[in-house]
Amino acid sequence: MFASNFQPPENWDRSGLPGWTYASEELFALEQDVLFRRHWMLACHISDLPEAGHYIGFDIGTERALILRGKDRVIRAFHNLCRHRGSRVVEGSAGQCKQALTCPFHGWTYNLDGTLKSALQPRSFPPLDPVEWGLKPIEMDIWHGFVFIRFQPGPQPPMSRLLARFDNLVTPHGLADMIRVDGEFVFAEADVNWKSMRDVDNEGYHVPKAHPSLQDLYGKDYVDEPYVDGASLSIGKLNDKPRQFWSVREYRKLVSRLTHLPAPQNDSWIYIGIFPNSVIALYPDSAVFYQEIPTGVKSTRQRGAVYRFADENREMRAARYLSGRIDGLTADEDLQLTKWTDEAPESSGFDGIILSDLEYGVRSHHDQLRSLMPVFNDPAAPPAGTLAKRNSMLAESTAQETKQTHG
Ligand code: FES
Ligand SMILES: [Fe+2]
Structure with a gap:
């Protein structure tokens, strides 16, 4: 057969x-x-992120990603890189944050959709636009529950197209x-x-x-x-x-x-x-x-x-x-x-x-x-x-x- x-x-x-x-x-x-960096990487499965605030950390080479479920239940992928001075925002291969992600360095916080929530002592900065200074998104595609990310553009089509024959x-x-x-x-x-x-x-x-x-x-x-x-x-x-x-x-x-x-x-x-x-x-x-x-x-x-x-x-x-x-x-x-x-x-x-x-x-x-x-x-x-x-x-x-x- x-x-x-x-x-x-x-x-x-x-x-x-x-x-x-x-x-x-x-x-x-x-x-x-x-x-x-330029091919789709299998990062996790949607059931690895059952609730809002659950995240998966995925490192490869010099790249590091976090995949996060938002309050709207949408799964998003970001560079695990604080926009202030580049610290990791979350550590480890998996975890859960309640309302927001808090950077361990100076305490900037990010909403679960990646936008900047607050900087500590905000008056010490010029006004910071929450989207412009939010976590940087990473391209993502989900195929039958498996979450793929791509750090930079590359030669492959979206994963759901590449794997469609299966x-x-x-x-x-x-x-x-x-x-x-x-x-x-x-x-x-x-x-x-x-x-x-x-x-x-x-x-x-x-x-x-x-x-x-x-x-x-x-x-x-x-x-x-x-x-x-x-x-x-x-x-x-x-x-x-x-x-x-x-x-x-x-x-x-x-x-x-x-x-x-x-x-x-x-x-x-x-x-x-x-x-x-x-x-x-x-x-x-x-x-x-x-x-x-x-x-x-x-x-x-x-x-x-x-x-x-x-x-x-x-x-x-x-x-x-x-x-x-x-x-x-x-x-x-x-x-x-x-x-x-x-x-x-x-x-x-x-x-x-x-x-x-x-x-x-x-x-x-x-x-x-x-x-x-x-x-x-x-x-x-x-x-x-x-x-x-x-x-x-x-x-x-x-x-x-x-x-x-x-x-
Ligand atoms: S590096 Fe994240 S708050 Fe400073
Ligand atoms: Fe084998």
Whole structure:
């Protein structure tokens, strides 16, 4: 039923990104600007902000955002940057303010719609217009309850347009009505480049060997489609009779008794990859998201959360517990492989990689990086201090070539 129509092109280039691209400070700085500042970032879900005054803090690179529900119940995104002298207005990854946000530095307050409410000792300033001196808004788009923000304009269309081809697939889950489980985002830290984490997640070829429990769960019928226009899709149809693991067998039994979803959503794990760094996964018992937040060229924070159905019954809850357990095992297994592959280019024996047709998803992610930052094609790192310039030069000549070809 899920047979993918996708076929990799003939004689595709099976090499990965050059090893230096996983360890370059200069490239890391360029990625912060080109990718994380100018692409949509999955910040949270609307159920993370149930009441007026609830906020989510989202940091990436040198950018910091706060997503806030106003008294009018509208969700808005702002730079987490006091207009007085730039302090953070709120701290932490989540919280709640009652009537207003108060900056911890000199006590300026902001209304829950972001406008300036008051400055302490206002007569020490000229008149301050509440809108002009309000928190600076950040572009935001909500897709089936997931809140995406973009710090600066970039090449992608609105997220709800980019992901529209999955609308029918996700509608039965009623994602916008789902409810966050537990109070905190889940974080895991690893001393690896963020792309090593994403590479491991961008293919299913490793499932049979690296993830015995996933193989038991859906190994017989699993398909990956690569990134197309910034999003990818993978679907694992649950095996009828898992044999190997108690938790998988119990999970399968529970799921077969759940009746709240139609086929195929009722017996599949569905993953939607969102370029550059996020995945939304739909299970018959829950939905999750996870993403890589690069914190250094060799340090990455994985951030994620789990959402349950609003009418969750005992069986759904038990199934969610087990899917979380399977996910936890999988994450540990991936982390180890991520570390080993991230270290590989440092070895004197490393001579590049070769990708299988079943790993074309990795290639398609790399291709997007290459087209956004052509310096990714360089086999060796440009001389120190020249990377940004070289990248602009390459981008310009590519643009000119395209113009000539189409012109
Ligand atoms: S920096 Fe916020 S009140 Fe001064
Ligand atoms: Fe994996």
